[in-house]
Amino acid sequence: MSSTAAKQTCACWCFFRRLDRSACGGASALEALLETQTDLHLRVFVIWEPVLATDLSAPSTIAIRRLHDPRVKQYWDRNRVLSHAMGEHDRPSLVWDYIAVYKPEQIWTDAPPQPEFTGRPVVRFIQGTRKALNTIHSAQKKLN
Amino acid sequence: MQLQTECSQPSSAVAVGSNCRHLDSASAGIRRSRREAAVKRRSVGLGLAALAIFAGLFSLYGGHQTPTGQAPLADLNAANLSELKNEFNGSQANVRMLVLLSPT
Numbered sequence: 001m002s003s004t005a006a007k008q009t010c011a012c013w014c015f016f017r018r019l020d021r022s023a024c025g026g027a028s029a030l031e032a033l034l035e036t037q038t039d040l041h042l043r044v045f046v047i048w049e050p051v052l053a054t055d056l057s058a059p060s061t062i063a064i065r066r067l068h069d070p071r072v073k074q075y076w077d078r079n080r081v082l083s084h085a086m087g088e089h090d091r092p093s094l095v096w097d098y099i100a101v102y103k104p105e106q107i108w109t110d111a112p113p114q115p116e117f118t119g120r121p122v123v124r125f126i127q128g129t130r131k132a133l134n135t136i137h138s139a140q141k142k143l144n
Numbered sequence: 145m146q147l148q149t150e151c152s153q154p155s156s157a158v159a160v161g162s163n164c165r166h167l168d169s170a171s172a173g174i175r176r177s178r179r180e181a182a183v184k185r186r187s188v189g190l191g192l193a194a195l196a197i198f199a200g201l202f203s204l205y206g207g208h209q210t211p212t213g214q215a216p217l218a219d220l221n222a223a224n225l226s227e228l229k230n231e232f233n234g235s236q237a238n239v240r241m242l243v244l245l246s247p248t
Contacts, residue, residue, distance in 0.1 A: 026243070026245050027245060039238075039239060041235075041237070041238040041239070042238060042239050042240075042241070043235045043238050043239075043240045043241070044240070044241045044243065045228065045231070045232065045240065045241065045242050045243070046243045046245065047220060047228075047242070047243065047244045047245070048217075048245055048246065048247050049244060049245075049246060050246065050247070051246035052246055054248040055246050055247050055248050057247075058208045058217060058247065059208065059245075059247035060202075060206050060207060060208065060247070061206065061207035061208060061209040062206075063247055063248075064208060064209065064210055064211070064217060065209070065210070065211050067211075068211035068214070070213035070214060072214060073214065073215055073231070074210055074214065074215075074217050074218070075217070075218045075219070075220040075228065076208070076217055076218070076219055076220060077220040077221075077244075078219070078220075078221065079221060079222070081220060081221060081222050081225050082220065082225065082228070082244065083244065085225065095244055096244050096245065096246055097244070097245060097246065098242075098244040099242075099243050100241065100242045100243075101239065101240075101241050102232075102240045102241070102242070103239065104236060104237050104238055105236055105237075106236065106240075107233055107236060108229045108232045108233050112232070115242070122243065122245065129241075133239065136239055137239070
């Protein structure tokens with residue numbers, strides 16, 4: 001194969017790999033976090049939404065299966081209705097690559113309640129999420 | 145001797161001419177085979193690039209199957225946002241997480 005063709009093939013593959021990594025960095029980090037969480041009653045709602053120009057359709061099986069924990073429920077939010085419910089009114093206020101932790105007894109009324117912990121991007125706030133979960137579980141143990 | 149030389153020169157000239165023609169056709173053959181090899185390399189390269197693009201597109205957009213043990217991927221829209229809300233409130237005795245991600 002000529003070096004130009006090799007470079008083109010490599011560039012194509014790297015482009016898709018980079019997309020895949022950026023897409024699933026948060027999902028993989030979340031799955032790694034869930035593997036360390038022993039709370040069987042934990043509920044995780046994952047909402048996939050189109051944000052980037054490459055988000056042409058619902059997440060692929062490969063992306064979805066990065067989150068294989070049975071406590072997870074996954075949704076495809078084509079029109080970003082949840083992001084709008086959480087305050088999106090223009091591009092900068094778009095809610096994505098976002099993680100939030102809610103204590104027991106918090107109720108969703110018009111919009112999701114004020115979370116106990118929140119952060120974005122997901123990858124950077126995964127340690128904070130772990131600490132928040134541990135804090136909530138410790139507080140629950142003290143109450144019980 | 146002179147006659148021999150005269151005779152040999154034209155014959156050698158003919159021989160050289162014939163060799164030149166032979167060399168010309170040989171180099172033309174080499175050029176053709178080089179061109180064919182270049183075309184073949186380009187075709188293989190394009191084929192591999194197409195394969196990489198196809199594999200990339202498939203990995204990004206192919207299928208929407210959830211793992212075993214999870215509910216199928218649910219479509220969320222304005223009409224059924226309340227279902228997510230009910231599910232969230234339905235498990236209010238537990239710790240819950242809400243995560244918003246983009247597919248790519």
